[in-house]
Amino acid sequence: MITLTTVMFKVKLLMLGPCESGKTVLANFLADATDTSSGEYHPTQGVRFEGCWPAIAKDTIGIVFVYNPDQPNHDKDLDSWFDYFVEQQAVKKAHCIVFAHHKPGVGENERTQLSTFFKDIPCIQTNIEEDGDSVRNQFSDYLSGIMSALTDNKEQEELSIMNHR
Numbered sequence: 001m002i003t004l005t006t007v008m009f010k011v012k013l014l015m016l017g018p019c020e021s022g023k024t025v026l027a028n029f030l031a032d033a034t035d036t037s038s039g040e041y042h043p044t045q046g047v048r049f050e051g052c053w054p055a056i057a058k059d060t061i062g063i064v065f066v067y068n069p070d071q072p073n074h075d076k077d078l079d080s081w082f083d084y085f086v087e088q089q090a091v092k093k094a095h096c097i098v099f100a101h102h103k104p105g106v107g108e109n110e111r112t113q114l115s116t117f118f119k120d121i122p123c124i125q126t127n128i129e130e131d132g133d134s135v136r137n138q139f140s141d142y143l144s145g146i147m148s149a150l151t152d153n154k155e156q157e158e159l160s161i162m163n164h165r
Helices: 023-030 050-057 074-088 128-163
Strands: 012-016 060-067 096-101 123-126
Touching: 012 023, 012 074, 023 060, 023 096, 023 128, 050 074, 060 074, 060 128, 096 128, 123 128
Parallel strands: 012 060, 060 096, 096 123
Antiparallel strands: none
């Protein structure tokens, strides 16, 4: 007889990026929450005050960085969030991903490049209008990796407790 036990985790992920980078569009698309094809920009009320960051960072397991590589300085904005939310809060780089979100109808302009802070973090080119399935699959793989790591950590903790008795 085989018994399978499923361990449920609460996983807090942050989606961070500059204004008009596509955070809300991506989040809604990944959650199947809304129609993403309207093309109209409706800004989300973001948290721009660094005084709120400690509360936001509490219990964060992973971070999805989003930027629009067609916009100047979007890459630079990510550096300060990386410093605070990854470096200072000790979120593992393996639990981070970057979505370089391309808006529909934008040509191949000169695109910004991320700083060396992001050299060990996967950067996925996203365009939900052209290849939404790929975006979903990439996010699913990212989330599966985090869940696998959390399961492994929990098993190690349980073995450690059992071995110290």
